[in-house]
Structures are given as structure tokens and as C-alpha cells.
Amino acid sequence: MSPSGWCLASGFDPLYKGWDGETLLYDQFSGDTHVVDDLCMAIIELLAKGCLSEEQILKKIVQYIDVDPGIDFDPVVQQRLAALVKLNILQCPT
Amino acid sequence: MPHVTPLNSLSFARFSSQLAGAGVAFSVGPFVVSLKSSITSVAEGVYQLYGEYPLIAGGADRFVDYYLALEQSQGLRRWHRPQVKFSYDGLHPFKPLPLNQALPLFEWGLNWCVASQMHSYLLIHAAVIERNGVAIILPAPPGSGKSTLCAGLVSRGWRLFSDEMAIISMADGQVVPCPRPIGLKNESIQIMRDYEPQAVISRASLDTIKGTVALMKAPSDSIRRAAETARVGGIIFPRYQTNAEALMTVRSKAQTGLYLADNSFNYSVTGARGFNMLAEVVDGAACLEFTYSRLDDAVRIFDALEWSA
Amino acid sequence: MMARPLLSEVLINPDRVTGLSLQQWDLLIRQARHADLLARLAYLLAGHNDLPEPAQSHLDSAWAFAQRQAQSVRYEVANIKKALSDLDIPVVLLKGAAYVMAGLPAAPGRLLSDIDILVPKQRMEAVENALLLYGWRTTHHDEYDQKYYRQWMHEIPPMKHGVRGAVIDVHHAILPPTARLKPDSSKMLATAVALAGQMEICTFTPVDMILHSATHLFHEGELEHGLRDLVDLDALLRHFGTQNGFWEQLIERAVTLDLTRPLYYALRYTAQMVATPIPSFAVKAVARLGRPPAALLWLMDFLFERALRPDHVSCDDRYTALARWMLYIRSHYLRMPFHLLFPHLIRKAFKSHKGSTSLAEPTVAKE
């Protein structure tokens, strides 16, 4: 039953409130508190619905966020994914 | 409101003998403290700084939150290096300090009691002042001039809630006053003496880690109105900068929230409740940063602040 | 026998609080705080409305703290599981952490200062390395302490997580190998039961849980949490005592594990101090098996009657300090023979004289 693709870390149980593109987020499981930007929040809200592959994330993320055309989106998302894993918010594909 | 008898309704002689004996209980903001000490500097200092605080008589209907004692440590060293020991209902949470720090130790020790035992409030390391029912939280790292600014503003009509911690009720998000002497360090002692000649300022204690420390009595009006809570209207980070023109800038709310969490005494203990309260407070308050070099600028600008009350 | 402290009366019958004066509340809160039972008291009084506001606020504060601790336990256990899962060995949670994770009635309001686990002795080194890899650190770098623990104790030096600060005590037995009693911890490990939904994370069976708690309290601990641990036993006995055949199993297991003496003390003092209901056949049977000689029993009554009261000045008499000191010596004496013990105690005395603190000394797990 090991999850496939990118998932929210097991146990991750967030409360959050956002202002002007920044969100203050509290994980009731770990007790850690974070400030994250909109793209991170979009990823978190997206994965809250279930695990996704990187391709799926890149495809669906635009439903959560307006992206200006003409900027290379993928590396920025990958960067966020890696960072959120380090914070025990996401877990890597297994 | 029952009739209150101030502590200084006792003669100093009577007070100090009670202090050395059974101890003297008085209320400090929402808490009742019982203090025992036979150290003269403590008796003098407390009588000077807490004289106007309500005395709490013993008896069947007295509940004391904190039983504190300050006694000189025994043993040989008391002669060549006298030390003072803080105890909280028989516990000794800290190592002894040099005797001349007895009075500051009372303040620090009481702060510690509240910070580690009052998780029904969200406790944030900050000064708090109030005007027209709107409280302003002044969080800041040491050296930012927080205490000096706070002392300056309360000697110009702002009401002192606390110089050390914002006490926020988990029930309704109101800030609870706990007016106590303001700790002044080094040059700010003289600054306040000049700025407010009427201010009652205790004898200075030397060579604490923080340098010279003296305590400035809370304004009588603040002591009298210690039961009047207020909502948080602003969270303003003071930043003293030599010769800087006074400047008020907007801060990120989310980052302000994280900073307050990091500088809370008990955020890590209060869990989801603490977070929800923190988010609510930050949401309802203007989050600003205030750079200044002159107290008068600060007073002028703070007075001019308009709050949609 | 000394009169019961107010706290014990309220623990036995929470309704005792109705009509208390503020002054009595003041005393009750202080006794509970010093006994580490303030949050437990908050739990027991949850049903009582309109308690005096100042008392209520201290109870709320302690309750909030206990709630957060319980969450910390759940998070720490998840991290321990993560660190140790590759070893696939049984990891037995002991005492407080076990009560919380198993959701036992002993858990609500139970304060704890660290997490104790029991693992197979031959895997200790692997466990220690795995914990190091996941951020825990050895607390005692003093060579003497290291040697003392690894040579004489039934646990390695406490490990503290470098970021979260949580402390874990890793045991390979419930008593040191040099102890007077020789329970076979591997028997207890063998019958440990996995927590629901957790492969490796286990707790002792109910009877073993009680026997361990009794052994820890009466043959190992230094009783700084005496009354709190007695309250654990009370809660466990009340909870499991209603199950069919429980008392027979408990007594049989005590015989198997050579723990009839601690069981005798447990039943005697829970009944005496917090009025735990115990069927008379069990009292008789355990007395027959584990009752010490009359003179020793008289001494133990003298000592425990005092040491099992809240560690608060209002509960002490002129002999309390002596009693606690004698039990402290006893706890060490039960742990190792005198010729090993003396040099150690002298060193400890010397170190604490230098202002060193319990964290810097090899003592048995604080929890």
C-alpha cells in the first residue's frame, strides 16, 4: 500500500490561513509551522485530493493557479516539490 | 469592584516584617502572587514599585497563583559572595544569582512562572500598550529599544499592559493587562530619567549579563485599570536606528505570524488552539515595522495612528 | 497511618471538590502540580462545572499541556517507527507512551517526560545507530557515564532528538542485570501485542504492563513521581480488573516472572493510598506469595506512606525527607551489589555537589 507518485506526508494535518500570496500553515501532526507561497499552497491543495505523478501535477496545477504564459513553469514546480519534501509536508514517489 | 487596599497601606515596617514572615500576597494583573523575603533590597524595591497594587488578605477565600520566595543562599560563600535564591512553592528552577540582582530576579522569576504555567493564554514575548480600547503589540528582539519605546509611550498617556509579554486569552482573543515595572537597561535608564523626571525608577543592579538593570514603576492609571482588557489593533516591530527618520512600513502578515510563533513562550505547547488564536490576532491587526531614533517622533506618530475601533 | 492529603481524597472521589473553599483549592492545585497530577486532576474534574475561575485556569493550562504532550507522543512514535522499521524487530512502548498509544484510561492527563521503549538485547546497537541516523543524539558524553550505562544498566544513555528535543530511553530489560529480582524480560517481549495498525510498535499485555509499572515503582524508580505512578497502577487495575480471569492471570504471571514482591506492594499501596478495589482472594493470594517479613513490611509502610504522598511541603512530616533518602539508597541497592554501588554513589554525590544535575548523571530513566 505504499503510495505511488507525490503525496502529502503521512499524518500531515494542516491548519492554514493566507494573506496576499503568503500562507501561514500549521501541521497538527508535527507541530511545525510554515510560511509558504501560493504555488506551494496550490501543490498542497492539489495533493490533498490524492497522490499524483509529476506530469499530473504539472498538468493540473494550472487549475489552481494562474500562470503567466511564456515562463518555464516546470523547474519552478519541481523546486517547490523538493523543498516541501524536506519539510515533511510531502513525501517522494516510492 | 470590591474596595481594594493597596499594598502601601501597610507601613514599610509592617510590610517588611510580614514579607520576612508569612509573606505578602498582592495581585499583579490577572495573577495573585505571594512573596516571601527577608532581603532588605527586595522589601524596599517591592514596596517602591508595587506599593499601589491590591493587597490580598489571607483567609478562606484567598487563592494564590504563585508562591514565590527570595532568600539569601546559606553557606560560607554568603560572606564573600552573597547570592540570592529564587524558589517557587519549594522548587528552585534557577541557579542562585548575586545578591544585588534580587529585585530583577523577582521580575524574571515571576515571568518564568507565568510563561511556563499559563497555557490557557497565548503568551508572546513583546511589550503591549493600549489607547482607546485598542492594544498594540510591540514584539522585538533585545536591543531594538522595545522597553525604552514602551516606557516612553506609557509616560505620554498610553496605558501599560506589559513590558515583557502579551497575554492573549484563548477564550476571546483579548489581550489581558499585566502592568508591571518596566526593565530598563544601561543608557536607557538615564534616557528615561531625563525624558520623564517624575518616573519612579528603582536602584540599578549592576553586572547582570544584560549590563545595568533598573526597574521603572508602572503608571498608577495602568495599575488601577489592570482589569480592562483590549483587542489587538496593531502589531508593530520597533527598530531603533541611530539618527534614522521615523518610518512606518507594512509587514507581511504570514511572516509576522511566524515571528510571533517563534517568539511565543508557549505556542509550541498550545497546539491548534494557539495557531488559530495566532491567525485570528494577526488577521485582525495591522502588521507594521517602525524605524525611529527619537522618542518624541515615536510618541507623535503613535498618537496619530488611527484605528478602526 | 497518616491522614490522606487533600489530593488523594479528590483522586478517590472527585465530588470531594464540591464546596471547597478557595484556600483549599489553592492547596489542592499546589499538591497536584508537585505530584505531576495537575493535568490528571483536570481530566477527573472535567465533569464538574463552575469550578472557581483561578483554579479552573490552572487546570486548563495543565490540560492543554497534556494534550500537546499526547500529540508529541503520537508524532515521536511515528518517527521512531520510521527509524526502526527496517530492523523489523518488536519495539515495545513502556509506561506513559504505551498508555497514550493504546488509548487506555490511564492516559488522559498523564504527563510524561520521555518515551521509553524495550527492544531485543542483541539488536541494541542497530537500534542506537538507526536512531542516530534519524536525528537522535547520545546525551552522556562523559566516559564514566557511558561505561556505567553500557556495563551495568538495562538501558543505553537517554537519546535526545537534535531538533525536536524529545528524549527516548532505549531498554533491553525492565531491570538491570545486577538487580535483586531476575524477571526474564524476553518472556515479556515475546508476548507483546502490536498496536492496531502498527506492525512493529507494541505494548506489553495488560498483566505485564501492570507488573512492569509495579516493578518500576517499587524496585527501580526513585519515587519522584511516586504518587503519579501509583495513579497509573490504580487506573490500570480498575480498567483490566473487571475482565474475566484477570486477577488469576496477573498472579500467575507474577510468579512466572519472579515479580510477586512488587505486585504485593502495588496492591497494598494502591488500596491504601488511592482506595483501588482489589478482590480479597487476590489480596490473600499475593500476600501469601509476595508479603515481606513483618519487620521489613513495617519499614516499607513507614517509607512508602511518606514517599507516595505528593512531593509538596504540605504533605511532609519530619520523617519524609529521611524516607525519600532511604528509598533513594534502596533503589540503587536493589539495582546492584554494594561493592559496585558505593564507588558510584560517592561519585554521584561528588558530582551533584558540584551542581551537576540529573541529566548529567547516570540515573534510571526519569519517566
Place this chain on the structure above:
Amino acid sequence: MNDDRGPSQDDAESKSVSNVTDEGQTVNQSRRKLTTAGLIAVPLIMTLSSKSALGMNYRCTVSGMLSGNLSHPGEIGDCMGRTPGFWSGGNFFSGGNPKTYTGGWPAPLLPTTPFHTSFGGVFEGNTFIHFVNNQSTSYTLEEVMRLNGTHDHYQLGAHTVAALLNAKAAELGVNPFGGGREFGLTPNQVITLYNTYSASKPIELKTLFEIWNQVNATTRLSYQTAISQFGITIPNP
């Protein structure tokens, strides 16, 4: 059961609803507007890692930031470390000392010390092929520190050597640790960890050493610096 969550409408309160900004216009949370600027900028991620409520005694919860020079018996000071960049810093390897640190390496370790001896002679070359150059002779500590991604996929080498140097320096009580500061691992523990996990769990091991090799690795905002290569912004003030 978990009262810690607070009343459920609290949760809803802080999650749901669009939020009012200072100017009073609302931001729709379900579909966020990302400006190019905001997106191109380094990610904004800050973390306050929680201290466990365990290890605090209710009677003596230590609050580090209180004013006043109170020292609590039994407190363990924060551990600290130094990064690979520090130990290999500046012009150290061209004969001088690091720009940042003039104390040199803790004896007996030298940049020329062979990697394997520093690991007690238990270094198994074939398991760690990326630490062995093509003459299949082992690198020196300096060389391992300077290995690039193709030879050391996880930067494990640099962090391992730095961890060993930190542990040794702490053990000797020499600078940069000054008096009484600990690294948190002994040299032997660093060696044991490497020998045990460099093959089976290189990423976990590198992450551990990387975090411990920070100055004040144990302070509350530690993970910020730990993941700084992702462009974490440090909060002001």
C-alpha cells in the same frame, strides 16, 4: 479525543473563506493569481520546527527567550557544526588557512589524510566506488570534499568529512566550538554511521550530516538553513 484540535469550527474558521487584505479587497484562495515576478522569485518557504512537548516538565518548562540572566539547571546547550564550505573554505588547500577559519583542522586530521584511514580502515572500496578514483586508490579527505556530482551523487562525501571534522573539533574543545559546545555526534559515531549507512541509506545520511553541519543546527528555525539550497528566505527582523 484529540482536544488539541480545538473546536471544529475553529479549524474551519482558519481554513476556509477568502481572506481580507489590509486594503480590504479579497483574495480567492481556491484559484490563486501568480504574478510572473512572484513566480520567478525564489520560493518563499520558512519553517519553525516545533520543539517536542516531551522533555518539558510541567513544573519547569524552560523558556529560552525570557529576559534576565536565568540559567536553568540541566539545560543542554545547542549543538553546532560547520559546513564543508567552512572546512574547505578559501585558500586553505593552496597552503594557507580558510578565510573563515584560521584554526586549521583538528589534529590528527589533515587534508592529506586518506579517506579510508580516517574511517578506521573499514572503508570498503567496492561498495563506495564513487569515492575511489580510477587508479582504485582511495581519495584523501580533501579530495573527497571536492568530489563533484558525477563522483559523489549525494554530496555525501563532503558532508561526511565535515561531520568528522566537526565531531573531532568538538571532542578536542578547539575552535570553532569554543568551550563546551557540542557537535552532537562523536567521531566514532560519524564513522559508524558512515560505515553502516553510506551504501544503504546515502540520502538519509547526507541529510543528517548536512543538518548537523549547520551552525546552531538545533535552533528552532534550523530547517530553513538546512534547505537553503532551495532558496529559503530568512525572516526579518
